[in-house]
Amino acid sequence: MKKYIVLGLLAVLGYYLMNVFLLIDFGMPHFAQGVKDVYLSSSENVLQVSNVVTAIVVNFRGFDTLGEVTVLFLSATAMSGILYKKRHDIGDRSILFPASSIIRAGSKMLFPTITLLGVYVFVHGHLSPGGGFQGGTIIATGFLLMLLTYQNYSVSHNRLVWVESIAGILFVVIGLAGYFMKGSFLENVLPVGQLNDLFSGGVIGIIYVLVGFKVAAELIGIIYTMLHEKG
């Protein structure tokens, strides 16, 4: 009975949502056109960054990205706080079963390649699609592969915390350098270079590399916490 009431309500909601969205001209230049033009032209001419999405995320809305990275850090901390157990309760990872020798050999070969791909993606974040968040996630999938394959593969929690803290502190230090030298937080303080060069865009490349390290460390921490959970 309850199911049918919910279905009816959702049908009404879907009808009106669909009608509202069909009013918007699809594929036409419509809303916030001036904002888009300002972002596109100043990303090409002032900052010399080819990937405009990166320019928006790291420079125009850089403070927002600092908050976003903080939210990710907060959720990792909250997870390890919620799943906290006394030390003698932690047993083996009983949800896993031993992997076959094909998977062992294959994941050993794949792990460096996955890490290299992740590093490539976040170093070239301002030139091609990709960036710190995507590259960090790729590196974390490499570690997930190793943790699932080898029962006793372990990641040093201290080292993760150090990587994450140093990356976060350097992000804030770069922002403060912009504040003291140019007058506003996260302002560009380095020479911008040429469009489509690896060293272009000033601080954008450096900040995205730091974000990549930070996201990778946080995701590996979350995966590690989840895998050591015995239910």
Next chain:
Amino acid sequence: MEKYLDILEIVIYGSAVALILIGLYGTLTKKSLIKIVLGLSIMDSGIHLLMIALGYLKGGTAPIFSKGYENAADRMVDPIPQALVLTAIVIGFGVTAVALSLVIRLYRHHDTLRIDEIKNLKW
């Protein structure tokens, strides 16, 4: 070309609305906590699809000034919804991770995942 765009419009907006409604349905009617979290996650992806579709431009290219596209600024799609969705995906991941760990904690305490069997709210 015009007809093609009309069909594309209905397909994209329709699937975004369908994803939102499927997620809402799962959140409202399912009894298992895991399925409720999955419903929230599906609703998230519907909203992301909708935001990306709003920034689409007919015959547009990606907002990247790579070689050969230095003067293509007037036919690039809107980069602002893409940046917002990048933020939203990361926040959605964090929300899902925290929700799943709360589910694990509830399961450890009550030995069940069905919300109609978890009656006492004391831990």
